[in-house]
Amino acid sequence: HGLIFLLGVSTLYLQVGGKEDNKYDNYTLIKLYPNTKSQLEALREIENGVPKIDILKRSRNLNDTTDILLNPEQLTEIKHFVKKEGITYDIKDNYGRSFEAVERSPRRRVFRSFNVFEYHSYGAMQEHLEMLAKMHPDLLKLATLGSSYQGRRMKLAKISLNPNANNPIIFIDGGIHAREWVAPAMAMYLIHRLVSDPEATHELNGVDWYILPVVNPDGYEFTRTSRTNRLWRKTRSKNALLDCFGVDGNRNFGFKWAVSGVSKNPCDKETYAGPKPFSEPETQMVRNVMITYGKRIKLYVSLHSYGQYLVYPWGYTGEFLPKEWQKLHSLAKMVSDAVEKAGGQPFRVMSAGKWYPAAGGSDDFAFGAIGVPYSYTMELTDGYEFLFPERLLHTVLPQFYEGFKVFGAQIRNEF
Ligand code: ARG
Ligand code: ZN
Numbered sequence: 001h002g003l004i005f006l007l008g009v010s011t012l013y014l015q016v017g018g019k020e021d022n023k024y025d026n027y028t029l030i031k032l033y034p035n036t037k038s039q040l041e042a043l044r045e046i047e048n049g050v051p052k053i054d055i056l057k058r059s060r061n062l063n064d065t066t067d068i069l070l071n072p073e074q075l076t077e078i079k080h081f082v083k084k085e086g087i088t089y090d091i092k093d094n095y096g097r098s099f100e101a102v103e104r105s106p107r108r109r110v111f112r113s114f115n116v117f118e119y120h121s122y123g124a125m126q127e128h129l130e131m132l133a134k135m136h137p138d139l140l141k142l143a144t145l146g147s148s149y150q151g152r153r154m155k156l157a158k159i160s161l162n163p164n165a166n167n168p169i170i171f172i173d174g175g176i177h178a179r180e181w182v183a184p185a186m187a188m189y190l191i192h193r194l195v196s197d198p199e200a201t202h203e204l205n206g207v208d209w210y211i212l213p214v215v216n217p218d219g220y221e222f223t224r225t226s227r228t229n230r231l232w233r234k235t236r237s238k239n240a241l242l243d244c245f246g247v248d249g250n251r252n253f254g255f256k257w258a259v260s261g262v263s264k265n266p267c268d269k270e271t272y273a274g275p276k277p278f279s280e281p282e283t284q285m286v287r288n289v290m291i292t293y294g295k296r297i298k299l300y301v302s303l304h305s306y307g308q309y310l311v312y313p314w315g316y317t318g319e320f321l322p323k324e325w326q327k328l329h330s331l332a333k334m335v336s337d338a339v340e341k342a343g344g345q346p347f348r349v350m351s352a353g354k355w356y357p358a359a360g361g362s363d364d365f366a367f368g369a370i371g372v373p374y375s376y377t378m379e380l381t382d383g384y385e386f387l388f389p390e391r392l393l394h395t396v397l398p399q400f401y402e403g404f405k406v407f408g409a410q411i412r413n414e415f
Contacts, residue, residue, distance in 0.1 A: 024096025
């Protein structure tokens with residue numbers, strides 16, 4: 001009796017006080033490997049039929065996994081289903097415990113220069129941009145776009161050798177999804193290379209690079225404040241009617257808004273499309289950049305993670321492709337080849353809708369509403385889900401950069 005009593009008390013203690021509780025601690029990540037078309041169909045049943053499970057990555061392809069984060073009860077249920085369907089799977093338990101170990105590295109800079117191969121706070125990134133703009137006043141200009149829902153000022157980095165030349169523009173953004181930390185890191189790395197690598201004059205010749213590293217700063221900071229919030233995806237706006245927060249920025253763009261792959265429930269953790277198109281100040285700012293520079297923008301790339309996909313419109317449907325799809329496809333292949341040649345993983349290249357249809361994405365808006373001829377969503381990295389380790393940034397970011405050189409060359413040569 002004594003032992004049982006003691007166990008009871010210690011459990012209670014852990015729940016009430018002591019260390020920060022992370023509800024994900026006892027969650028399990030399950031990676032499903034469908035081998036047949038009918039198993040793929042069965043996975044769709046899970047996607048559509050099981051409420052409240054956290055699907056980290058969807059896939060409608062045979063050569064890719066569907067990744068789901070499950071609490072112990074859900075795990076029992078899904079395991080049963082998966083075994084019945086004969087679907088192969090892999091498991092990572094105690095998933096939430098990996099958050100701290102990987103992300104909260106103790107060595108935070110105090111009086112050290114900004115290390116591009118580390119994850120930084122939004123404030124540190126902004127400070128660094130200001131510093132770069134002071135160091136390279138004729139190359140880099142910061143244009144204030146407005147403020148996020150919680151009031152964080154957002155600035156577009158405009159990099160140009162000759163701002164008056166009306167060069168074609170490459171517009172790149174990152175971090176519309178809060179938890180995808182490698183995306184802002186890549187955007188900052190791009191800026192760093194373009195302004196401080198002497199060889200980058202080649203990339204800048206005849207092409208202007210406009211980069212917005214963190215589209216969703218409120219969400220980004222939210223994922224940094226506690227382990228419990230590490231997997232937040234949406235913005236942080238408060239719903240007018242319900243006590244729920246956030247809109248999926250990449251379902252909020254006003255082109256074929258909400259026709260597929262969205263949730264209409266403001267309390268849904270992942271894909272709530274918002275009360276109306278462009279309900280969020282953050283997506284409005286991306287739209288405004290696109291409208292302001294309009295036809296000068298020849299390439300748009302939205303940086304995300306993960307899965308190592310490079311996808312192009314349409315995203316709202318997998319039923320058909322735009323008539324220009326072959327150009328979109330072949331440039332993506334060239335980019336992927338360059339990354340592979342640099343030692344990186346190749347990208348899976350296809351239309352976003354063939355991967356899985358979802359409407360209201362920025363890529364479709366750029367392509368369909370603005371007429372940007374090359375428009376992509378780039379899902380950086382694979383194998384670590386949203387927790388890409390900081391210690392590996394120094395290998396992958398330069399590899400991805402080789403892909404951006406190919407993008408640059410194409411835009412310079414074609415326009
Ligand atoms: N992972 C991205 C998302 O879910 C993919 C977006 C692709 N583009 C699209 N229009 N569906 O937002
Ligand atoms: Zn994303």
